[in-house]
Amino acid sequence: MTGLFNSVFGTATTITVQEFLICIAVSLAIGVFLAGVYAFRSKYTQSFLVTLALIPAVVCVVIMMVNGNVGAGVAVAGAFSLVRFRSVPGSAKEICAIFLAMGAGLVTGMGFIGYAVLLAIILGGAMFACSLTGFGGGRDEERALKITVPENLDYTEAFDEVLADCTDSYRLTNVKTTSMGSLFKLTYVVKLKKDTNQKDMIDRLRVRNGNLEIMLTQVDSGDITL
Known part of the structure; x- marks a missing residue:
């Protein structure tokens, strides 16, 4: 059970093709899951859902490519600046969903697939529960x-x-x-x-x-x- 929450990269400084594909696949799955949760009882556009589904994979790739380098901090800041992709101000719920997707992609990019899935399930479930119950409506x-x-x-x-x-x-x-x-x-x-x-x-x-x-x-x- 403990092994599920260890980094798939271990102590290695290089990433194999298999590890790369696993992380990308998990990131995409998490992105699709979060997009589906966001779409429940919410107003949305197709472009926003597609972006939300792909953001974890994009952030994951960025983090993997700088893994172990001094530039990792700069890469993290650059990844999170992707929130500026919207040309108009978004709602608080949209911004929260974007940062959640980025956070999941960041964790996956560091190789902690188990934690990324757990993060998506817990916070995605919380978002779903809020929409289902009409919390704060x-x-x-x-x-x-x-x-x-x-x-x-x-x-x-x-x-x-x-x-x-x-x-x-x-x-x-x-x-x-x-x-x-x-x-x-x-x-x-x-x-x-x-x-x-x-x-x-x-x-x-x-x-x-x-x-x-x-x-x-x-x-x-x-x-x-x-």
Whole structure:
């Protein structure tokens, strides 16, 4: 049993073709497993899942090629900088999945296949359990309501009546000026009532903001903290 968690490279400084192929195969299997776990009850794109499946193998190869060299530290830092492959900011769950895949590839690249599999099973299982139980999903019911108003409108209580009728809770989290100060943009975090008709709510708000832009979107961390 102890031998399962020893490095397949032993004390050797060179890597055989057989050891190389074993590590790559295990890395790919772990990547596919993590991609499958991430896809459960999550929004995703095909490109992200393919990348998530291949990252462990890529990191594994990098670590194997510098095994025993002084440049290993630089290689590790370079491997983890792969998180910049995304051109747009990712969600916290995406970033966590990427680092988990990188961590598994790093362990596999050092030859500790048993630990890499154990890491993937434990943390992948934890991610699956969180998705299955909806852990931390309370924010999913909230929406960001963004309302543009003219500068001459007192927005302090202008929308309270509509929001009180259509939402279970609401709070103003952000106010900023735009168009050289001629307009205000308000951001509310709202929790809609189950029977709320979104179009009717927006139509009622349009009457009060002079038919300027109104946007209802998924809430993000910026809408909550600002």
